[in-house]
Amino acid sequence: MTRRVRLALFLASAVGLAVVLGFALAGLPGFDADLGRYASFVASHAVSQRRGTNSVVDVAFDYRAIDTLAEELMIFVAAVGAAVLLAHARDESDEGQAADLEALRAPSTSDLLRTFGPGLAAVAIVLGVYIVTHGHLSPGGGFQGGVILSTALVLVFVAGRTLAAARTRPLAPLEVAEAVGAAGFALIGLGGLVFASVFFENFLPLGTKGSLLSAGTIPLSNVAVGIEVAGAFALVFAELVDQMVLGRGGDT
Amino acid sequence: MALAALPVAVPVIAATLLAALKPFDPPRRLVLLTSIGTAAAVAVFSAILLARSGDETVLLWFGAWTPRDGVALGVSFAIDPLGAGAALLAGTLAVGALVFSIRYVDPSDDLFHALMLVFLAGMVGFALSGDLFNLFVFFELLSTSAFVLAGYQIERRAPLEGSLNFAIVNTVGSFLFLFGIALVYGRTGALNLAQIGQELARQPPDALVAVSFALLASALFVKAAIVPFHFWLADAYAVARTPVCILFAGVMSELGLYGIARIWWTGYSDALGHEGLRAILIGAGVLTALVGALMALAQTHLKRLLAFATISYLGLFLIGVGTLDSDGLAGAALFVAGDGFLKGTLFACVGIVQHRLGHVDERALQGRGREARLVAALFALAALGVASLPPFGSFLGKALLEHGASTVGYGWVTAVFIAVAILTGAALLRAAGCVFLGLGEVEEMEDESDVEEGEPAGETEPGRTPVVMALPAAGFLAAALAIGVIPGIADAAVRAADRFLDRGAYAGDVLFGGSESSSVPQPGLGPHWYDWLYAAISCAGALALAWVLLLRPAALRGARRPLAGLRALHSGHVGDYVAFAVAGAAVLGGLCAVTLT
Amino acid sequence: MSAPALVVAAWLLLVGLYGVVTSRNLVHLVLCLGVAQASTYVLLLAVGYRQGAQAPIFSDIPTSAPVVDPVVQALTLTDVVVEATVSALLLALAVQTRKRFGTVDPDEIGELHG
Numbered sequence A: 001m002t003r004r005v006r007l008a009l010f011l012a013s014a015v016g017l018a019v020v021l022g023f024a025l026a027g028l029p030g031f032d033a034d035l036g037r038y039a040s041f042v043a044s045h046a047v048s049q050r051r052g053t054n055s056v057v058d059v060a061f062d063y064r065a066i067d068t069l070a071e072e073l074m075i076f077v078a079a080v081g082a083a084v085l086l087a088h089a090r091d092e093s094d095e096g097q098a099a100d101l102e103a104l105r106a107p108s109t110s111d112l113l114r115t116f117g118p119g120l121a122a123v124a125i126v127l128g129v130y131i132v133t134h135g136h137l138s139p140g141g142g143f144q145g146g147v148i149l150s151t152a153l154v155l156v157f158v159a160g161r162t163l164a165a166a167r168t169r170p171l172a173p174l175e176v177a178e179a180v181g182a183a184g185f186a187l188i189g190l191g192g193l194v195f196a197s198v199f200f201e202n203f204l205p206l207g208t209k210g211s212l213l214s215a216g217t218i219p220l221s222n223v224a225v226g227i228e229v230a231g232a233f234a235l236v237f238a239e240l241v242d243q244m245v246l247g248r249g250g251d252t
Numbered sequence B: 001m002a003l004a005a006l007p008v009a010v011p012v013i014a015a016t017l018l019a020a021l022k023p024f025d026p027p028r029r030l031v032l033l034t035s036i037g038t039a040a041a042v043a044v045f046s047a048i049l050l051a052r053s054g055d056e057t058v059l060l061w062f063g064a065w066t067p068r069d070g071v072a073l074g075v076s077f078a079i080d081p082l083g084a085g086a087a088l089l090a091g092t093l094a095v096g097a098l099v100f101s102i103r104y105v106d107p108s109d110d111l112f113h114a115l116m117l118v119f120l121a122g123m124v125g126f127a128l129s130g131d132l133f134n135l136f137v138f139f140e141l142l143s144t145s146a147f148v149l150a151g152y153q154i155e156r157r158a159p160l161e162g163s164l165n166f167a168i169v170n171t172v173g174s175f176l177f178l179f180g181i182a183l184v185y186g187r188t189g190a191l192n193l194a195q196i197g198q199e200l201a202r203q204p205p206d207a208l209v210a211v212s213f214a215l216l217a218s219a220l221f222v223k224a225a226i227v228p229f230h231f232w233l234a235d236a237y238a239v240a241r242t243p244v245c246i247l248f249a250g251v252m253s254e255l256g257l258y259g260i261a262r263i264w265w266t267g268y269s270d271a272l273g274h275e276g277l278r279a280i281l282i283g284a285g286v287l288t289a290l291v292g293a294l295m296a297l298a299q300t301h302l303k304r305l306l307a308f309a310t311i312s313y314l315g316l317f318l319i320g321v322g323t324l325d326s327d328g329l330a331g332a333a334l335f336v337a338g339d340g341f342l343k344g345t346l347f348a349c350v351g352i353v354q355h356r357l358g359h360v361d362e363r364a365l366q367g368r369g370r371e372a373r374l375v376a377a378l379f380a381l382a383a384l385g386v387a388s389l390p391p392f393g394s395f396l397g398k399a400l401l402e403h404g405a406s407t408v409g410y411g412w413v414t415a416v417f418i419a420v421a422i423l424t425g426a427a428l429l430r431a432a433g434c435v436f437l438g439l440g441e442v443e444e445m446e447d448e449s450d451v452e453e454g455e456p457a458g459e460t461e462p463g464r465t466p467v468v469m470a471l472p473a474a475g476f477l478a479a480a481l482a483i484g485v486i487p488g489i490a491d492a493a494v495r496a497a498d499r500f501l502d503r504g505a506y507a508g509d510v511l512f513g514g515s516e517s518s519s520v521p522q523p524g525l526g527p528h529w530y531d532w533l534y535a536a537i538s539c540a541g542a543l544a545l546a547w548v549l550l551l552r553p554a555a556l557r558g559a560r561r562p563l564a565g566l567r568a569l570h571s572g573h574v575g576d577y578v579a580f581a582v583a584g585a586a587v588l589g590g591l592c593a594v595t596l597t
Numbered sequence C: 001m002s003a004p005a006l007v008v009a010a011w012l013l014l015v016g017l018y019g020v021v022t023s024r025n026l027v028h029l030v031l032c033l034g035v036a037q038a039s040t041y042v043l044l045l046a047v048g049y050r051q052g053a054q055a056p057i058f059s060d061i062p063t064s065a066p067v068v069d070p071v072v073q074a075l076t077l078t079d080v081v082v083e084a085t086v087s088a089l090l091l092a093l094a095v096q097t098r099k100r101f102g103t104v105d106p107d108e109i110g111e112l113h114g
Helices: A003-025 A037-050 A055-063 A065-087 A092-098 A101-105 A111-133 A142-158 A172-195 A218-250 B002-024 B028-052 B081-103 B109-128 B132-150 B157-188 B193-202 B207-223 B231-239 B242-268 B274-297 B302-322 B326-357 B373-386 B393-407 B413-437 B467-485 B489-501 B503-512 B529-551 B553-569 B574-595 C003-022 C026-048 C070-101
Strands: B058-061 B076-079
Touching (some): A003 B157, A003 B207, A003 C003, A037 A055, A037 C070, A055 A065, A055 C070, A065 A172, A065 A218, A065 B002, A065 B109, A065 B132, A065 C070, A111 A142, A111 A218, A142 A218, A142 C070, A172 A218, A172 B002, A218 C070, B002 B028, B002 B058, B002 B076, B002 B109, B028 B081, B028 B109, B076 B081, B076 B109, B076 B503, B081 B326, B081 B467, B081 B489, B109 B132, B109 B242, B132 B157, B132 B207, B132 C070, B157 B193, B157 B574, B157 C070, B193 B242, B193 B503, B207 B574, B231 B242, B231 B302, B231 B574, B242 B302, B242 B326, B242 B503, B274 B302, B274 B413, B274 B553, B274 B574, B302 B326, B302 B393, B302 B413, B326 B489, B373 B393, B373 B413, B373 B467, B373 B529, B393 B413, B393 B467, B393 B489, B393 B529, B413 B529, B489 B503, B574 C003, C003 C026, C026 C070
Antiparallel strands (some): B058 B076
């Protein structure tokens, strides 16, 4: 179709969809309604049942842990997928450049960045670890903290250090970390099956509300997810940067 | 029941372990053993679940969060025979597909197998789940693994484009899915399908309920390649590797229709009107079936031909689901199973041809398949099976489906079934005649349409068909046959469908742990004499049309012009595809809002 | 009272889709998908919002205090992860497209048709 026809088709459809959505959205309860029965139960019972104070994390890692497992696997697919979709890009013309990859990997950065980068990375690591481990107590959790941890790794790269030493398998620790984190979460679920009665049942002692070691398996799940997310995002970033660096070397 | 989580948990753990081992270069045998073994385990677990769920729904509440006062707190797997059957189909096809892939040696094999296992886990989770958001999450998981698997041979350009179109259109579908979920949750405060059904049945429906269903259906229509959401499928299936195509065509797309049936029957069936939906679904199915069949006839690229044949049959399955009747649904289930295996055979045969001869287009292959006699036989038999040759499972399913359709006043769809069987059967037989017998006059291949294939290069082995490739092809054909001849399978299917349709019993099972099961023993079901007649007409028609296409092509030259218009719409441009999808969603939303409330 | 939030959600979806349909650059297309995905976040959170309620973190507030819907927030979290995954994969595909086709303009990539 020509651009014009496509645009016309889309605009007509968008108007139609807008009308349809309008009627549908109008039926939603407003901001003054009561919470639904599911939500009110969780809000009122999450603390007493799991001793964690962050009910969102309770929902994500306990009530609906299987959703989070699938979601975590998606991050796994993203990392593996990026590796698959980009690694095959190394054809013959790239092989020659791979030898210079080490040299190319450290792009020119300013002194400022090189000086403060590691410091910022350290702050990011501390913050990331805090958010991951305290997910069951205050806003945060494995996903959020994991992303912050991956930015620490990215900062280290940007500040001029390589992500790993070996040229042939530069990304191995990240790949292992990422897969182990994903497996870890699934194994925690399996632990629920083995040590309690059902997959993903919370089988560790619940502890007291507000303390770090409370809410049973939830902090452990947070840590597994944090490791996985950090590894996965750093891996994706590294793969994309590899492509950028090779490309830069390729077509000048 | 603990077993219920294993068909998902085991492939997940296996996949992550394979990926974790990759930097350490595990031996290839170990990788293959793990992946094939895991797929086999999934099939076995699913079979056990199929048997156990025969009497009552198998329930697993994750985290031991059982419902309180009819409010579901956790996520459940609610497994009934149709769901377990879908999981079994996925597992069995996966075993065959992974065995087929033994021949491909690839440096990132471990990742390929890890992805296939995650894909399998996603499909099985989707089939077993009883929670709307959990369905969405597994839907996304299987979709994202599928994007990557479609784009696997990324050195070529075609897989790249196929994967892009697939990913973008499916993502648009997922937006619609989420809008639907948000609307339903806003109205009912629930995510568990049984609970949603309870809440929606309480009040008269309004635009919100109808539109939310339309949005959920649109998203699943994208997956199931129903017109006008179907454009991406031909692009993706034409370029993916054979083991991946086997799963795509055999079970992934069909799961979209399973999802619609599940969501409708457990959630909306006591809230929205049935007559209107019947018309909409059957109409969409007929349109899809005809478009797919016509486009299949126009293809010379074997995989693209199979892709359009798949689209066409998805339309037929939708007709079965759309009858909103237990015979229709049971027939569709058997039809899906039988046809899934037949498609597996066809894709495996094309894969073998590609492996031996290095091409996938009829024009380059004409006559070169003469020595591949086993492959030719399997392909021809499967093509006839697709044209509803008895006693394949597809024949039985089709017969049952047509009964169901006439019970609800849509008996005329039989004509559509016959027409589609003739058209797609002819397209397949024509391809077989061209490649394996050298028949037909074939145009010169223009250079610019020399679409690069998505299979490993430099591996052609003209002399023999490898056993690991022939075995799945023959095995799938045998399975398709088995489905047609297992005694009592039609009865079992109808009983399963009756339970699938019974929203009250499902809700009782899931939320309150026990219900009155009202399955009435059916009289012996089987094909009637006229079904054999229709099958004969379809097969004869397909052979006749194929003969005309091969030996007297001038007779049909007049059909080229209108067909060219249809072909032009399939432009390969993702903007077109998304525009059509939005149009489809708007139309579906409007139709549902108007006719279902 | 919730109309503005819902209108924003619908608008984001349609504008994002407009961007996807008319895009001339795959990276731009991925970002438009991100915009459209944001509409789902807004919608989900709007469905869960309650006037005068607080965040569902109970470290300082009693369990009986009115809070917004925590379930919907967990769903949104999952949604964000889905978008991140898809964006990562699509961007990888865009990089490959540039490499294989020499362009990232959807209009010019056209091997599969008919």
